[in-house]
Amino acid sequence: MTGYDFYLDKCLLPIAPGRLQLSIKNENKTIKLMNEGQVNLLKTAGLTDIEFECIIPQIEYPFAVYTSGFCGAEYYLAYFERLKTRQRPFQFIVTRRMPDGGALFGTNMKVSMEDYRITENAEEGFDLSVKINLKQYREYGTKSVSIKGAVANTAGTNTISYTVNVEQTRSRESAPDIGKMRNYKVHRKNDTLFNIAKETYGDGSKYSLLSIANKDTVNDPFNIEQGTVLKIPAV
Structure with a gap:
């Protein structure tokens, strides 16, 4: 999809998937009352399921996007495996832009890697196709x-x-302290949340705290304009 960027944790997919499906699960209950018929008991929505299929190229294409130069399929397969085996949630982020560069709504959700399937097809040449299923993660x-x-x-x-x-x-996991925040003005061009977390917390892996606190301000965590004012939650 042109104008879309997909991030799994800190990893930008080189080619944005052509289709993204989010399924919001229903947990409402229908019961039957004596002399009243059926009624619907409204419940909190279930966990959102996320499904998409991405192409992982084996050669460098001019339309593919890389944050730090070309990486082969082996890098991405190892990254997907690590997301699954480390048994920790991570941020799933999608940024959307109009052809003129105008920002559209974004998706920023903490998820878990449920399963993924790797397919090699002769019609795709040497490239790999990976179907990924994620599930929304809620703190408890x-x-x-x-x-x-x-x-x-x-x-x-x-x-x-x-x-x-x-x-x-x-x-179960530490969350940002919304009541104790300070402001931070981005002083570098095309800065990233990872670099800002490393500067403010001394730990770049805490970038997800910044992502949650600034979800209405930051559309692209890897390209933040100079002069943008961010909220830095206490930890």
């Missing part, structure tokens, strides 16, 4: 509950006291 946490009470034994002679404490919910 645990909660401890504190209850005070007493239980008597069956004879009624002894009483056992118990206490359970309630603790603050903690997310």
